[in-house]
Amino acid sequence: MVKAFLTAFFYLGFCFSFCLAQESIFSGKIIDSVTGDYISGAHVFIPNTSYQTYSDSTGTFILPDLPLGYWKLKAFASGFEMKELELRLTKSTENMDISLEPKTSFAPIQKSISGKKLEKTVALFIASFLGIEDPKNSPHISLVNPEALIFENKGKEIQVSSEEAVYFQNSETGYLVTTYFEPFILEKQNFKPVADYVYFELDPNSKEDREAIRTKQLRLFENSAEYQMIRLLSGETEAFTPAPQPKVFYGDQPGEYKLTFNQPTSTTLPNGQQVSFSYTGEELALKSNGAPVFPDQLKIDGEIEPNSPIFYLPSNFEGEKILRLKNLEKTAEGLQERIYVHTDRGYYWPNESILFKAYVRYGNVAFMDDLSKVLHVELLDESGYQILHRVFRIENGLATGFLTQEKPLTRGNYILKAYTAWSTNYGDDGAFHQPIQILDWDDFPPQTVLESESTGVSFFSNKQSYGPNEKVVLNIMAQNDQGKPIISNLSVAVLDLNQTQPFWEPQGISEALALQKPSLDLESFANESEFGITLEGMVYDLDQRPIGSDVELLINGLEEKIELKTGPDGRFILPDRQFEGEFEIAMKATSRVGRTSKSLEIQPFGVDITLPRFDYPKPVIASNNFLSKEEIASGLGMDEILMEEAIIESTRENKVGPMPYGTPTNVVDPSTLQLNGDTQQFLFLLSSQIPGMTVRGTPPSVSFRGGEPLVLINGVPAAQAGTPVINVLSRINVFTIERVEVVRGLVTTLGDQGRNGVISIITKTGPAYDEAIIANMNSFQSFKFEGFPSAEELKDQIDAANRPGQIQRPVLYWNPNLVTKESNLSERIEFMTGKVAGPMWIEIRGISEFGEPIYGRFLINGN
Template structure:
């Protein structure tokens, strides 16, 4: 049986040093007050290495190759920041890096531009962007509204205080571009005035992916970088290559530039290149006879040519595209209330398909009738995923099955899915059978001492060996279990090595008949289950997580509809309304994850042999009682009404003429106060939402504060202004929560100081005008049904779990890595009071992509005494 597995984190390109990578961490805050800045973009210009800061201002860029880099930080309202970092030299870099952004107080002299003139300027800017492209349709300006055109000295300049988004359809990258300075609107422009970062656009199908790879290979093979690499590898006598003091960087020079046609101009200049052949300063390498090269047409500096070339030549056959899952769970038997911890490893028909594989892992807990009791989805990165699932009181029987799969893998049948029996008990247990013996396939484990006492700290070491016995790196998941907790009767389901030996006969498949697509974002399935006829061709309106993503959908013959490419983490909402073919309102709509259609054959499942030795534990009884109370008290979500009719205004802003009036036409609401707040700030410049609970803030000059909120001209938030201890976000949020957002007629805004309001008007005013009873009675509205759903479950997994009454797992770590230049790695954990001997179960892949597994028994005191 041919089984290939790919582990991209430890496989490098043909330039071996390019595989040496490091991590850049830092914190972004304000220069003036050292306050954390949320959602600032941190990126290395010209690459796909980018991240956004979290609520604490922290960021991490992982997998950055060794070398010197420019690191840039961009955020609306702040000046663009650039710093130098050196990856691979921790002594020269302080981690985390502290990056301070200065508030942008620059005033740009401008002159009011007429609409027609603005339109002409916008077209001129678009022509600048597409210069050198094969067609104007190749480059798309996504957010032209962020651009400002400035008339000064009879010349037009373009300026943007925030990120410009540009889509390159030829290379399939979304490019974020920041302007370092205003750019003169003309046919030629200086690439040094911009900083760009790349984000890959996911293909919609295997055919689209193959076409994408072919286009990228063609673009790359026309570039000077490709010529440099060809010279180094195929004509080494024509160049000199010397090392530098910085890891990952080299000096490159052509010996006789007049005697060789390179297609680019460097002369006899010695240029600095990275380990993948990319010049550190691209401006030093220009195509012959062309002084300007449009950076929007480049591929990122970290583009992997070898992998892309191979993918472009790879036929998308059924066997090559096959993918399945192995799941390492921390154990076999659990108590209600425990967490099931897991590490998932993808298995591919061809190892190079990891880049094009599914990005969503499904893990289900099924009862013995085949009912799905729990269904969770997780992100797959580099063919791996990790997570935990709480085994709550809804698991009210004894025997269950863990089922893990990708939707694409499900097309190949149950043999491509991982199915393992587990038990979830209400009391402590003892084993009916003992399991003895240890084994290690490609892995060895040893401890720092032979014998440990209770509560001792244990240092456990792992070493991996390749097929030829060489010491090698890898990626492992490790579970440490109490001596009496290990069951593992189905060794082929718990050992990665044994699992891959199972012969899985699959019938002949035809890609044209596959029903399920690859998930690059997760897919939801809706089902109209009204008893009335004509559910087919029903028309639906769906608001995804508020009104920022509105979709109009139609059902198929069976009343089904689908929502694709969703990326939400944690809780999110949907609001759905619709009418059938006859115009009748739809009432019964169910929303679920799309799941595998393959049914488990429970007649072939052998559950662990255990015997409970006590009555149900008190804390478990308590969990079950609370669960039953919750089930008894469940209330169906009420339908909400979205207003469509507009009437003449009845109120005016009492403290001055509003600068902006936000009409509610075309704004779709689901009833949630947070969604309403975010909708408001997305439509009114100068305002933002921050904090938890959220608060609307207004940036006035260099300071930031809450505006006065009024309803029909009467203040509903504090009139005393902000305090030294911060803003009262809770009171503002409570005040807004009392408003039925569907009864809002319009919102009038004054963003500047409102003198009549005193201190409370320092940051402007927002007057919310509600509809009166006559308006509401006249409206012809349609109800939405709202759903609270759970997206990707990417909660951080604890590395250490101390054994207790509710857990027989002493320690769990799904991210134990051995780098290529290490001979071994170690983990440390502490033994509980009631533990003597313990088991170590480990699974993973080595740097060659080979599976490794081990089961080891340590601290057997009786054995030591006999000796």
């Protein structure tokens, strides 16, 4: 009975920390203690773990996912002494600047060694450092940067040291291990170097490599002290003698435990090694993965790890998750992913970012590490045409992000679609859809019936009513049925009802995240889980037919070069790429047919998922224009001025001669566009250069005056007016277009054919035409993409949304990262009211510690 209770106790604690681990964003600056200058490239890390980061050019460092609790942290920069600090993280954000002392001694004089003698000396170092006889017996361990080693004569002996980090790669465990060690004599026997170790998990090259690495990791974990402590935490005492009789209590921080047992107690590891355990103090403080909070507190009798730490795993390795996964049957029900997206609002005006928090719920939380790490978010028009597609990292079932569009979206109805590659295997249930409206500046959302409701979340405020530009303090509470505080992860939006209205949700968080019982066979699933960005490329002949080809890719200039072959269908996949921010890939294709065209995109999924139909509300004319010129001008900074609207038109010498439409409204030079050869892409880029040109639908349609314009090619009508522009342009290689002239209004000289305006294509001729074809065939074509947004980008977007004093503030407060704790009654948030006092609407969404959706809608200041 006791064992069953302890097992359930620890399993629940494991699941809670797995889903909603209480973590801190620990940040600060690295500073030269003498000059006060900021230090870039400093390494900030927790020894013997995978928690690490580097300072940027401003000296700023960020450790974004450091669990709350006690840690020993170190910081190192070239030319400075190593600094050690003790941390006790208790809040979701912690900030501390770290000063480093410049070194006062110079590097020793390097012993002159070359050729085979150098190889032998390096091999001797590896053997000594790893505690092995011959490095050749451990081919999976490699020294990455032997040039960092400094060999120095000490009489007849050789001392080895390093002024920088030394890197070892372990291909069996999948880690790159960074080490900093104190100098030592190479010939010294039976010696363990004094060193710090920090781990970076490498991406496996293939699924087979991933499985092999996981098998090795499990074998090491089952022979580790951490696993033996987990066994005691869960009540598995049969293999210990004498009987330890463990008792378990909650620790000082979520995810920490206190363990007592009769000591010493011994056990035999799977590798046959016998060890015994004891501890100092009244109780042993442990983290959820079995690692001691204070490493020196656990005493081990027997060599549990006879070799160097480079052979083993970081102390924060979550091996228990993999063990549970190993023993669970994989089914479509247990592997399902359900998605819900909470946007900061539903009504937007042009140029505004769409901020969101996404929640992913799993059929079985133990499978989380094997499931999706990439969330796809698309913005579609009502017809389903994709206007925008971005990807975001999923961490612990959560993703935070934003959508921005270079070209302002036109007034209309849109759909936000969110999915993962794996979730699309579940058909129409595999994506989340949320309607969104873009309004004109003189539009206002229709009045909404406001009905407060709540499940698992509530709040209290510091006042009953608020005036203009006044601070509001709210205390958010997440509670269970008995009213006790619980751990939860929330997103909170506060709307100013003077400037916007709540948007209805066709599917609430409870419904969206409700687990299904799919009648599916895993063997029928077409898409695997994504662990990084997947790029899909295609190669075509000049008739747009896919062809096999040799492809060469240059990633971000010369950062990485990849050579591959496409399949006969002209397609190739570049999976699991970890790009952050904007990245660029240059692509070259060589085929036996000679001339080719190419395309490259971040691969979308779920194109077959049925798009739901929504009944959108009709906006109303705003009773007052809250963005008048005077108000905009009053909000300008010292260095900003308000200019009159201007349309900038590019011009170019006309080489074809007089056209029947006279002077065009706009002229576009395609060389200024980032073309990839795709006709649809060309059409949308063209529309971004021409005010009043609307492109939407699949296949896309063009409208100037309510219908498709007439297309001229070198002054000759290519089809009748009303013929879809895409049908005409598909016959043209877009790289051969010299310029595009556009008339958006009626062209009387063309009679009825000019009723919807004109798109006039002037193509290159002679050598210019040949050069365009050859350039497209033989040179690299550049493609630019947006990868995962960085932590800095996300922070900037949230800070901009919450900045007071702005004229237009439909959302007074947006926080996608509010975490409540069971130890606190509530979590406090603060924001400023708008320039006009009025009612405010609070929208709260989130997941409780039990993985259950919680939500609330509340009206304040309504009187």
